[in-house]
Amino acid sequence: MTTLAADAPVAAPFEIVPRKALPIVALVLLGVVVAIARDARWGLVFCHVVGGGLWTAIDLFVGFIVGPILRGMSIPARIEFTKRLMPKMLVLMPTIVTMTLAAGFQLARQDGFLDTSNPRHAWVVTSFLVVGVMAVVALAYLGPANVAVLFELRKPQPDPRVVQKLMQRFVYTAGITGVMQVATLVIMTRLVS
Amino acid sequence: MSESLVDRKLPPVTEIGAAAMVAVAAGVIFNAAYLPKHAPTSVAIAILIVAAALEATNLFLVSRIRDFAWDRFKQVAGWFLVAYAVIAGMIEYAFIYDDTRGMQLVILTLMLLLFMLNVPVLAAFTVARYERV
Numbered sequence: 055m056t057t058l059a060a061d062a063p064v065a066a067p068f069e070i071v072p073r074k075a076l077p078i079v080a081l082v083l084l085g086v087v088v089a090i091a092r093d094a095r096w097g098l099v100f101c102h103v104v105g106g107g108l109w110t111a112i113d114l115f116v117g118f119i120v121g122p123i124l125r126g127m128s129i130p131a132r133i134e135f136t137k138r139l140m141p142k143m144l145v146l147m148p149t150i151v152t153m154t155l156a157a158g159f160q161l162a163r164q165d166g167f168l169d170t171s172n173p174r175h176a177w178v179v180t181s182f183l184v185v186g187v188m189a190v191v192a193l194a195y196l197g198p199a200n201v202a203v204l205f206e207l208r209k210p211q212p213d214p215r216v217v218q219k220l221m222q223r224f225v226y227t228a229g230i231t232g233v234m235q236v237a238t239l240v241i242m243t244r245l246v247s
Numbered sequence: 248m249s250e251s252l253v254d255r256k257l258p259p260v261t262e263i264g265a266a267a268m269v270a271v272a273a274g275v276i277f278n279a280a281y282l283p284k285h286a287p288t289s290v291a292i293a294i295l296i297v298a299a300a301l302e303a304t305n306l307f308l309v310s311r312i313r314d315f316a317w318d319r320f321k322q323v324a325g326w327f328l329v330a331y332a333v334i335a336g337m338i339e340y341a342f343i344y345d346d347t348r349g350m351q352l353v354i355l356t357l358m359l360l361l362f363m364l365n366v367p368v369l370a371a372f373t374v375a376r377y378e379r380v
Contacts, residue, residue: 152334202374
């Protein structure tokens with residue numbers, strides 16, 4: 055009995071959603087609403103550029119740098135890393151994405167890019183399509199997998215097959231996300247050139 | 248040793264939910280591409296109906312699953328609903344702030360509602376399917 059208990063993997067308790075981060079999220083979203091309400095050009099540019107830069111950089115960094123490193127680590131190390139990274143990503147990414155898109159839409163409106171007669175309107179619509187693809191991937195596959203992995207890792211004895219199956223979604227979609235993020239860089243630099 | 252829940256056969260809720268998400272995204276992009284003018288209403292309504300039908304199918308399929316971790320499903324869906332109500336509220340605010348009015352606002356609001364309901368179902372289903380009852 056003692057041996058069994060000692061051998062069994064003990065899941066350390068951890069928060070799926072880091073509650074300490076929620077006031078910061080609320081503050082950021084409030085900042086975006088204020089920037090929109092006041093048509094504050096600098097605030098909107100700040101939210102869009104900072105948010106967009108972080109979104110693209112984190113997506114590419116996690117997908118193409120952290121992901122392959124993680125796959126080369128031992129299972130316990132992967133679990134420990136995932137338990138620390140995933141809750142932060144669960145709060146960070148939706149906040150950054152909301153901040154970027156809300157501010158970006160207002161900037162496009164201010165600059166007249168939303169008008170169908172604007173010569174750069176097609177670029178904006180293309181950016182909508184790119185965001186649409188990323189939204190489907192993130193909201194239908196990655197977000198749910200992220201939460202499910204965290205619930206699995208909180209169990210006294212997580213099922214490695216469940217974790218592996220869910221993590222495969224990140225591997226399969228890394229390429230799509232990478233292409234979409236590079237497309238975003240092309241579109242955004244083209245729009246402001 | 249009990250069988251892994253990975254081997255459990257369940258309806259294709261994630262795939263149908265993703266298809267609904269594609270329909271909602273297509274509808275919003277279609278409408279937004281015409282702003283500030285109005286997009287053709289018939290096309291937008293058709294996309295809306297497709298998305299609503301897909302989500303209704305998903306809810307029906309989920310409701311028929313036997314031995315399902317409903318407590319976990321409701322817990323995850325509830326919190327996701329709160330989070331996505333905030334996000335959807337922000338988007339709705341932007342639509343109204345940008346003087347979107349009439350039928351276009353109704354269509355966009357309904358699409359936003361479908362988006363807000365779809366994400367919690369997908370997340371809650373993905374978590375609950377791997378919970379033992």
